Amino acid sequence: MMPPEQETRATSGSNIVLAELPALSSNVSPCLEDRMAEQLKARMGECSILRRSLRPVTLKFEDVVYSIKLKKSDGYCFSSPDPKPERTILNGVTGIVRPGELLAMLGPSGSGKTTLLTALAGRLPGKFSGSITYNGRPFSGSIKRKTGFVTQDDVLYPHLTVLETLTYAALLRLPNKLTREEKVEQAELVIAELGLMICRNSIVGGPLLRGVSGGERKRVSIGQEMLVNPSLLLLDEPTSGLDSTTAQRIVATLQGLARGGRTVVTTIHQPSSRLFRSFDKVVVLSDGYPIYSGSAFRALDYFASIGYAPGAHLVNPADFLLDIANGVAPESKQGDQPDNYGRSDHGDLNSIKQRLISSYKKNLHSMVKAELGLTSQVSESLLAGTTSFRGSEEQWMTSWWEQFKVLLSRGLKERKHESYSGLRIFQVISVSILSGLLWWHSDVSHIQDQVGLLFFFSIFWGFFPMFNAIFTFPQERPMLIKERSSGMYRLSSYYFARIAGDLPMELVLPTIFVSVTYWMGGLRPSPVNFLLTLLIILYNVLVSQGLGLALGAILMELKQATTLASVTMLVFLLASGYYIQHIPAFIVWLKYTSFSHYCYKLLVGVQYTEDDYYDCGIGLHCKIFNFPAVKNLGINNMGLDVAALTVMLVGYRLIAYVALRIGQPH
Numbered sequence: 001m002m003p004p005e006q007e008t009r010a011t012s013g014s015n016i017v018l019a020e021l022p023a024l025s026s027n028v029s030p031c032l033e034d035r036m037a038e039q040l041k042a043r044m045g046e047c048s049i050l051r052r053s054l055r056p057v058t059l060k061f062e063d064v065v066y067s068i069k070l071k072k073s074d075g076y077c078f079s080s081p082d083p084k085p086e087r088t089i090l091n092g093v094t095g096i097v098r099p100g101e102l103l104a105m106l107g108p109s110g111s112g113k114t115t116l117l118t119a120l121a122g123r124l125p126g127k128f129s130g131s132i133t134y135n136g137r138p139f140s141g142s143i144k145r146k147t148g149f150v151t152q153d154d155v156l157y158p159h160l161t162v163l164e165t166l167t168y169a170a171l172l173r174l175p176n177k178l179t180r181e182e183k184v185e186q187a188e189l190v191i192a193e194l195g196l197m198i199c200r201n202s203i204v205g206g207p208l209l210r211g212v213s214g215g216e217r218k219r220v221s222i223g224q225e226m227l228v229n230p231s232l233l234l235l236d237e238p239t240s241g242l243d244s245t246t247a248q249r250i251v252a253t254l255q256g257l258a259r260g261g262r263t264v265v266t267t268i269h270q271p272s273s274r275l276f277r278s279f280d281k282v283v284v285l286s287d288g289y290p291i292y293s294g295s296a297f298r299a300l301d302y303f304a305s306i307g308y309a310p311g312a313h314l315v316n317p318a319d320f321l322l323d324i325a326n327g328v329a330p331e332s333k334q335g336d337q338p339d340n341y342g343r344s345d346h347g348d349l350n351s352i353k354q355r356l357i358s359s360y361k362k363n364l365h366s367m368v369k370a371e372l373g374l375t376s377q378v379s380e381s382l383l384a385g386t387t388s389f390r391g392s393e394e395q396w397m398t399s400w401w402e403q404f405k406v407l408l409s410r411g412l413k414e415r416k417h418e419s420y421s422g423l424r425i426f427q428v429i430s431v432s433i434l435s436g437l438l439w440w441h442s443d444v445s446h447i448q449d450q451v452g453l454l455f456f457f458s459i460f461w462g463f464f465p466m467f468n469a470i471f472t473f474p475q476e477r478p479m480l481i482k483e484r485s486s487g488m489y490r491l492s493s494y495y496f497a498r499i500a501g502d503l504p505m506e507l508v509l510p511t512i513f514v515s516v517t518y519w520m521g522g523l524r525p526s527p528v529n530f531l532l533t534l535l536i537i538l539y540n541v542l543v544s545q546g547l548g549l550a551l552g553a554i555l556m557e558l559k560q561a562t563t564l565a566s567v568t569m570l571v572f573l574l575a576s577g578y579y580i581q582h583i584p585a586f587i588v589w590l591k592y593t594s595f596s597h598y599c600y601k602l603l604v605g606v607q608y609t610e611d612d613y614y615d616c617g618i619g620l621h622c623k624i625f626n627f628p629a630v631k632n633l634g635i636n637n638m639g640l641d642v643a644a645l646t647v648m649l650v651g652y653r654l655i656a657y658v659a660l661r662i663g664q665p666h
């Protein structure tokens, strides 16, 4: 049970006392986010992100059971018809966290902490039994937008600086009622709050790019969630890999956030005793079973009451709880020698765990459930009265256009090194010069060569954009899942921003290529023909890019997508009408699926007219339209070819969008 004074603080809405915030909130900039907190601002004379939560959330989880189906690995091609074995990862976990409280989940590695946290964040794939409620209601879109979830792995754009990362998050996540300047100021406040001033202009970095340190990266992840002033903040291992001072600072910040009326839940590995004292509540898990759920302060008393009192030299309660959760009871240690911890055999460890689990069921489970029931009657009615998650809360924080603009600007910044990479430009320019030299001033007397150049245009500018586009969505997937899970933006605004952001470079490179090769290759020296050729190739680029996007979005796996793309391009290469002019009737339909076929046909159609002739023997001139490779293409109805390309242009992009929508959280 919560002490009465804490209960009052947690539920009394505007009476939450900011003076309780820790010394960390030292910013002096004016607070601009919550206009409703004007009164408090006046009292404080300063503001920080540790301000009051406007919508307190009581989080309850009751008898949560979660199982997964294991993959059968019997090594045979034909697996047995028996149903897949199941593994229960969470086994009846119950607890409650109120606004103003900081709950820590403790337990050995693999005990189910992350799984429980993911379930509390409403992001667990598949079904679980039991119930998880937020102010007595199930998870909903508005709760999602009021929930901050910091995952164990930091999903951040490596090429953005710390300031840019947080500014873009602020622009996307803070409501439209704030001006751009106010949002940027919030990002600055978070940077100051989390001690990131020193690296605010450093790039975040990633596995292949050195950027800020691991601890700084973690703080950036936390900052992204703190920006939105979440009512419920869930963090997975926020202190792992950090030095104890930084870890202490982060936990103090979390405590400050909780004291501002938020509900904060964190998983934590090996907290120091100093950190442990910051927790209001703990849930201790052992192999997915709860062995303790309740006040952190009373945890040791509880274990002492069931016969597991810590030794006389107890330094850190968290160490004791972890030992216990691992089945290492105090009496199995001899002389507090660390080497002796592992001496108990498996039987002992398991029997201790079993005893702890049954003690929990016998002594604690009913008490925790009673607390849950009590809170339903008391604080939830209060919270339900003061807190509405309906109405405008259901809306997106920013308009479609605003999201589009921010995502476009962020995408351009993040990918400028990639789009404008010297290597890519070198690749295109060198191929264009090389092909210009190979086809140097070819003329219609060598019609086969010229037609070959046109075919090369259509194939090269089919392959290249498609393979570039394939990477788009599989690479962005973790970011997309993270940001969409927190309701940051609409899928459509992301999708259009992503496509628009890629356009300039996707169109500049083929323009350079055609400008070089067209004139070097001796194609018809007319500006109109040149322009039409360029337009056809740019259209082809957009279509092939669409196919790449669709393949990437459908498969979301690079290896599979590139394999399928290679097969597709090979089919297009062979079926486009250049290599094989007499495709058997039963498979001739294949060429109509190939955008390269339409592009090639259009290029030939634009290059030659009925009145063009080529040398078809000594002193003989034949009509180019009668040249076998051209004749079999059937240069007529070019409008139909353009229409076919248009259908593909729209169709592939539509498929990509639908595939993304199906595969993404809503």
Ligand SMILES: Nc1ncnc2c1ncn2[C@@H]1O[C@H](COP(=O)(O)OP(=O)(O)OP(=O)(O)O)[C@@H](O)[C@H]1O
Pocket (backbone or CB within 6 Å): 068, 089, 107, 108, 109, 110, 111, 112, 113, 114, 115, 116, 267, 269
């Ligand atoms: N989708 C899954 N497929 C297979 N096993 C899974 C899956 N999800 C969770 N598990 C297993 O469930 C157990 C609990 O995982 P979880 O990540 O919740 O543990 P944890 O306590 O957070 O561990 P750690 O502290 O090491 O992060 C682990 O043994 C893990 O391997």
